[in-house]
Amino acid sequence: MRPVIAAIFIILAAVAQATFNPQIRVLGGEPDLVLMFTLLWATRAELQEGVLLAFVGGISLDLMSAAPLGLTVIPLLLVVFGLDYVREQLFGVGIVTLLIFVIGGTLALKLISLFGLALVGIGLAPVQSFTYTILPTLVYNLVILLPGYGFVRWVQGRVKSNE
Amino acid sequence: MIQRNPRARRGIFLLITLFVCLVLFIISAIGLLAPIEGLAGTPLNALSGLFNRIALALTGGVSDLAEIQELRQRNADLEEALARLQPQLVEALEIQSDYERLADLIDYTERFPDQQFIAADVIGGDANNLLRSTTIIINRGARDGIAVRMPVVTGQGLVGRITRVSADAAQVLLITSSESRVSARVQVSRAEGSVIGNVDGSLTLGFVPLNAGLADNDIIITSGLGGNFPADIVIGQAINVRQTELAQEADVRSLINFDILEVVLVITSFQPVDLSVFEDNATPVPGAGN
Numbered sequence: 270m271r272p273v274i275a276a277i278f279i280i281l282a283a284v285a286q287a288t289f290n291p292q293i294r295v296l297g298g299e300p301d302l303v304l305m306f307t308l309l310w311a312t313r314a315e316l317q318e319g320v321l322l323a324f325v326g327g328i329s330l331d332l333m334s335a336a337p338l339g340l341t342v343i344p345l346l347l348v349v350f351g352l353d354y355v356r357e358q359l360f361g362v363g364i365v366t367l368l369i370f371v372i373g374g375t376l377a378l379k380l381i382s383l384f385g386l387a388l389v390g391i392g393l394a395p396v397q398s399f400t401y402t403i404l405p406t407l408v409y410n411l412v413i414l415l416p417g418y419g420f421v422r423w424v425q426g427r428v429k430s431n432e
Numbered sequence: 433m434i435q436r437n438p439r440a441r442r443g444i445f446l447l448i449t450l451f452v453c454l455v456l457f458i459i460s461a462i463g464l465l466a467p468i469e470g471l472a473g474t475p476l477n478a479l480s481g482l483f484n485r486i487a488l489a490l491t492g493g494v495s496d497l498a499e500i501q502e503l504r505q506r507n508a509d510l511e512e513a514l515a516r517l518q519p520q521l522v523e524a525l526e527i528q529s530d531y532e533r534l535a536d537l538i539d540y541t542e543r544f545p546d547q548q549f550i551a552a553d554v555i556g557g558d559a560n561n562l563l564r565s566t567t568i569i570i571n572r573g574a575r576d577g578i579a580v581r582m583p584v585v586t587g588q589g590l591v592g593r594i595t596r597v598s599a600d601a602a603q604v605l606l607i608t609s610s611e612s613r614v615s616a617r618v619q620v621s622r623a624e625g626s627v628i629g630n631v632d633g634s635l636t637l638g639f640v641p642l643n644a645g646l647a648d649n650d651i652i653i654t655s656g657l658g659g660n661f662p663a664d665i666v667i668g669q670a671i672n673v674r675q676t677e678l679a680q681e682a683d684v685r686s687l688i689n690f691d692i693l694e695v696v697l698v699i700t701s702f703q704p705v706d707l708s709v710f711e712d713n714a715t716p717v718p719g720a721g722n
Contacts, residue, residue, distance in 0.1 A: 288483035320449055332473040338465055339456030350446045389461045
């Protein structure tokens with residue numbers, strides 16, 4: 270049940286990211302709801318749940334964009350596996366780890382997307398993209414980290430208590 | 433398997449998933465997945481459309497809220513500016529009002545070049561509220577040449593006469609007082625009568641002969657009979673003309689609002705005639721009481 274609920278949430282996050290975000294865009298930046306939800310959910314979930322979210326969320330985003338299917342899944346998978354690895358090494362995930370993963374995940378997501386888009390012929394100026402889109406997005410993701418964490422913990426707690 | 437051996441299997445799992453992604457990426461990039469993508473994207477796009485409508489509604493609401501906030505701020509600014517300007521506006525209106533009154537009084541005095549006037553501010557009414565329509569106090573007295581029985585007027589007509597004088601103030605008996613009797617005349621027909629004050633502050637024209645001309649809207653002026661007032665000062669306008677067995681009566685609507693009198697003119701050049709020496713032999717004359 271919990272993976273299904275998580276998948277529903279990640280789909281809603283993807284749709285919200287495609288629709289709501291343009292309304293709250295600062296420069297070219299907007300919060301990566303799918304990345305953040307996947308990351309925060311994976312902090313307290315099995316690896317398989319994280320992978321599921323990465324696939325469902327990434328493919329949902331790709332279905333609603335011009336990017337080829339699977340492009341967004343790759344950085345999400347790297348984040349989920351990386352987090353699982355770190356969690357195993359550190360026996361948990363703290364706020365500093367989350368901050369690092371938000372920064373790393375955001376950069377990975379955007380850079381891989383830039384690279385993948387370039388592969389299919391959609392060339393974007395890297396430096397301009399970095400200053401106009403990636404940095405504001407990074408700030409957004411850092412801003413929503415704590416409230417997002419609280420929200421995800423609340424959802425996970427509700428799901429767990431219902432099971 | 434993977435849960436039991438995470439460190440050993442994680443890499444394989446990662447490679448497999450990445451491989452799947454790469455395959456997806458490649459076949460999607462070359463367009464092989466287009467039909468599937470279209471099919472899979474349909475519910476997402478429908479959901480996206482729904483979210484978009486919600487987003488537009490929300491942003492419209494937020495925009496409206498922001499506009500409301502802006503309007504509230506603007507309203508507050510305007511109210512503040514209004515509060516700052518209100519005293520100036522009141523002052524300007526007061527000046528304008530004073531100007532109009534004084535101009536009116538000057539006009540009036542110019543109509544009677546042979547008479548002398550002293551302008552006086554009304555500084556109070558009667559302290560007893562039962563006598564509100566009876567007397568007023570003005571800020572001119574004996575030191576200014578004010579004397580008892582001097583007529584008091586405004587540009588709109590007759591106000592009353594001086595009844596008491598102190599050094600710096602005087603009391604004016606209003607024509608609306610029930611103690612007041614003013615010899616009057618119908619301006620058009622020249623019919624004589626007497627204007628009497630009533631307790632409610634209204635005026636009544638009485639003792640007009642039955643055969644004399646008196647109609648609604650006739651202007652009633654002082655007749656000068658009795659020697660207490662100069663002739664031809666406007667008292668008011670006749671309304672509600674009626675007949676009794678002996679005479680005609682009418683209500684008189686003064687142009688003066690006695691409740692808001694602020695400035696009056698005292699006619700200092702008028703010398704009331706003392707008829708008291710004839711009182712023993714005199715027969716009552718309509719309107720001669722005042």
